[in-house]
Amino acid sequence: MIAKLQIQLSPALYLRDPQTTELGQKIVNESIFLIDEIGFEAFTFKKLSKVISSTEASIYRYFENKHRLLVYLIAWYWNYIEYRITFETHNISDPEEKLKIAIRFITRKLNDDDNFPGISESVLQHIVINESDKTYLTKNVDEINKEGLFKGYKSLCMTISSYMKEINPDFEFANSLTSTCLEAAHQQIFFAQHLPRLSDLKNDKDLYERNFEFLTTLIFNSLRK
Template structure:
């Protein structure tokens, strides 16, 4: 199971690069299915080892604990989204169009990408919706931040903010607006699915399209465009 392309991630996220071996890629593939199916709280390396017909010890050679594995998966997702944004805006000069493409990619429903056959992007997106806050809402967030494990998320935030600054160089809060929208991109979907009174996104319609329209309104009104 060799991916045609690879997303380069900070080495602090793992003990051994899971993209470097068949077992590592199987760990990533099956952990996505299990976490999506049972939730992060119920997920264990013991259950994963049974799923991949291996041992817990073999998984610990790649990740020191399940939280670090979750951080890896979420980091892969955001780095992948940035890759898609860079690819799809490469030949576009209009910053408004670039920003609209970025908003579409952070808010829309992802389809599986044949360039990365070892990752189910749809299932991983649902993990981001349900579990991503757990990567940084932890007591030792300052410590793990120093290791650079959130570099991919920060880079994506800065990329989107750069489009905002192209549109309105005088706007004083591009990073804040960018990070707010990244959080809203999955939070509003979660609310629509589970806590509908907290969102105007209606699960009886296309929640991803509604989410996209909401973020368009929020961002461009803020930029006064």
């Protein structure tokens, strides 16, 4: 089934756009579940080919390696978050309200979106929390960056930092604060779940709400100094 809506991503992320074919969508969606189940280190195209009842060669026609597939998944996630923020803030003029909506979207626990049936956003969020730093903590990060593979992440950062600059035009660290909070949005969840002494958040039903409160406090206190 072809998705009702599509997130536009850089062609440098793939060899063939997986959103345009049933097999490509299956590769993407099943890779999300497999990476979430076994972790990125254990994930291979050979294992994925067995899950989708296809061949490794068919996967390599879409992605040149598993790292490029991971970059694609994380890029899709951040582009999706920006799409939701842009949609929800379209008719809002108050920058503080827009910023709070943005913080809500980067910290909320996602449910699957029926508008994108080829992607499980809820499971993909687990991968962002657990694996996203592997997209840029690599020796060839500069080369990857020059290819424009982090364009979606940067675009989201620019969108949120623009709200900060509307609130306080004299604030010097809008980009730094935004990128820090984008990382903290999933790092604090990871710490609370696995390294609890590194976070004041508790791994309970209010975890995501408390993360929203933490980042809201951090951002607005910084902007009002």
